[in-house]
Amino acid sequence: MRNPTSSLPSPNRRLLLSLLGLSTLAATGCAVGPDYVRPAVPQAGALTREPLATAGKGGPVQRQWWKAFGSPELDALVQEALERSPTIEAASATLRAARQSVIAQRGFFYPTVQASYNRSRQNTGGSMSPPLNSGETLYTYHTAQLSVSYVPDIFGANRRQVEGLQAAEEGQRLQLQAARLTLASNVAGGMLQAAMLAEQSTLIEQAIKAAEEQLRHMRLQQKNGYASGLDLATQQTLLIQMQQALPPLRKQLEETRNLLATLAGRTPDAAPAVPQLSAFALPELPQAVASQLVEQRPDVRAAETDVQQASAAIGVAKAARLPQLSLTAAYGGGATNFRDMFTAGNTVWGLGANLLQPLFAGGTLAAHQRAAEAGLDAAAARYRGAVLSAFQDVANALYALDTDTKALEMTADSEKASRSTLDLTRAQLRQGYSAKPAALAAEQSWLQARAAHVAARGALLGDAVALYQALGGGVLTDGMVD
Numbered sequence: 001m002r003n004p005t006s007s008l009p010s011p012n013r014r015l016l017l018s019l020l021g022l023s024t025l026a027a028t029g030c031a032v033g034p035d036y037v038r039p040a041v042p043q044a045g046a047l048t049r050e051p052l053a054t055a056g057k058g059g060p061v062q063r064q065w066w067k068a069f070g071s072p073e074l075d076a077l078v079q080e081a082l083e084r085s086p087t088i089e090a091a092s093a094t095l096r097a098a099r100q101s102v103i104a105q106r107g108f109f110y111p112t113v114q115a116s117y118n119r120s121r122q123n124t125g126g127s128m129s130p131p132l133n134s135g136e137t138l139y140t141y142h143t144a145q146l147s148v149s150y151v152p153d154i155f156g157a158n159r160r161q162v163e164g165l166q167a168a169e170e171g172q173r174l175q176l177q178a179a180r181l182t183l184a185s186n187v188a189g190g191m192l193q194a195a196m197l198a199e200q201s202t203l204i205e206q207a208i209k210a211a212e213e214q215l216r217h218m219r220l221q222q223k224n225g226y227a228s229g230l231d232l233a234t235q236q237t238l239l240i241q242m243q244q245a246l247p248p249l250r251k252q253l254e255e256t257r258n259l260l261a262t263l264a265g266r267t268p269d270a271a272p273a274v275p276q277l278s279a280f281a282l283p284e285l286p287q288a289v290a291s292q293l294v295e296q297r298p299d300v301r302a303a304e305t306d307v308q309q310a311s312a313a314i315g316v317a318k319a320a321r322l323p324q325l326s327l328t329a330a331y332g333g334g335a336t337n338f339r340d341m342f343t344a345g346n347t348v349w350g351l352g353a354n355l356l357q358p359l360f361a362g363g364t365l366a367a368h369q370r371a372a373e374a375g376l377d378a379a380a381a382r383y384r385g386a387v388l389s390a391f392q393d394v395a396n397a398l399y400a401l402d403t404d405t406k407a408l409e410m411t412a413d414s415e416k417a418s419r420s421t422l423d424l425t426r427a428q429l430r431q432g433y434s435a436k437p438a439a440l441a442a443e444q445s446w447l448q449a450r451a452a453h454v455a456a457r458g459a460l461l462g463d464a465v466a467l468y469q470a471l472g473g474g475v476l477t478d479g480m481v482d
Contacts, residue, residue: 047391218235286471
């Protein structure tokens with residue numbers, strides 16, 4: 001087989017072989033800069049200062065953790081939100097852009113090939129020697145050229161740039177998972193809050209009706225001399241206080257329903273219906289293990305990709321201070337007739353190599369390297385901070401759940417006691433040993449106790465959602481990001 005370089009003159013052949021040798025060196029060269037090593041992070045033997053039952057024994061968090069609440073309405077709304085949310089759509093588009101940035105940067109590993117063609121009409125006039133052998137001064141000239149340029153990645157600057165962009169892509173993928181987790185948590189928390197507010201509003205409305213009826217009876221009693229003006233004023237004050245408590249609940253309920261509509265990609269007029277709070281089950285709490293938290297939280301993992309990017313940036317800055325080699329080659333032809341551009345005597349070619357070594361740049365290259373090194377320190381510190389925040393989030397959720405559990409037990413006891421009081425008062429009323437206002441007062445106390453119990457149950461369910469979110473929502477349980 002004929003050697004394609006044998007037709008070149010000896011000096012040009014040696015030049016081409018030298019360029020090929022440099023290209024081989026570039027392909028096998030090492031990348032300057034530090035190879036990435038995960039920074040040391042704070043270690044926690046436990047997530048709370050004392051063992052808590054709320055630490056959970058239900059195993060790891062499942063990907064579709066919201067199904068643990070046993071609500072088909074919640075499952076459907078979360079799925080709708082994940083499919084239609086503009087936030088998720090934007091995060092997905094950002095991930096696609098990051099992926100294309102990696103592909104674009106990888107392209108610099110290969111030569112750039114360009115083809116050009118130019119047609120020009122020229123008149124050199126009679127005062128100059130004609131450039132053509134034919135002596136014509138008015139002519140049309142055709143030129144075509146194929147050029148190749150290549151910058152070998154001798155010291156790994158491009159490899160480090162690709163490494164940084166790959167870390168950025170991974171970071172965007174993790175940000176997408178974090179956005180999905182946040183969206184699902186907001187939907188679940190919002191629906192639970194809406195159910196709690198709706199039930200509280202209903203109970204307060206019932207208590208207001210009982211208070212209004214009690215006030216009517218008390219006015220009759222005052223008219224007949226069985227109640228004082230002070231008793232009447234006290235009852236009026238209690239009624240007003242209950243009436244004042246209702247509008248904020250209704251306002252918060254409507255705002256929460258509007259939020260749920262927005263999260264699901266709907267307009268407020270299409271806000272979802274709110275199920276009864278009793279329709280939500282208290283889930284078996286997932287297991288909270290400190291040693292697994294760093295791998296489970298997408299935001300913590302995303303913070304680590306910032307460290308990877310910062311590490312790669314040091315290599316890019318170091319490579320900028322080292323020699324830069326560029327290789328060029330061109331082949332073309334020119335003629336007054338298009339078909340003669342590549343005939344004998346009309347072809348042109350060239351090979352070139354350029355070696356550039358920065359000698360003085362006013363300290364900018366060294367400063368860029370020091371800035372990159374400082375950036376690595378900052379990213380590592382933020383990563384450690386993200387780990388500590390993750391520990392804090394889980395601990396807060398565990399302590400909140402512990403407090404909520406105790407509060408739920410107390411409000412359940414209070415509701416039970418007030419119900420017993422109401423039953424006894426009504427029995428006395430039927431037997432003639434108690435007045436109607438006393439029964440109405442007992443009914444109000446029971447309704448208020450029920451509202452407090454509903455609030456405690458809603459808080460417990462809401463903090464369960466917070467625990468699922470703090471543990472990473474199960475999106476990284478298999479160690480992979482899809």
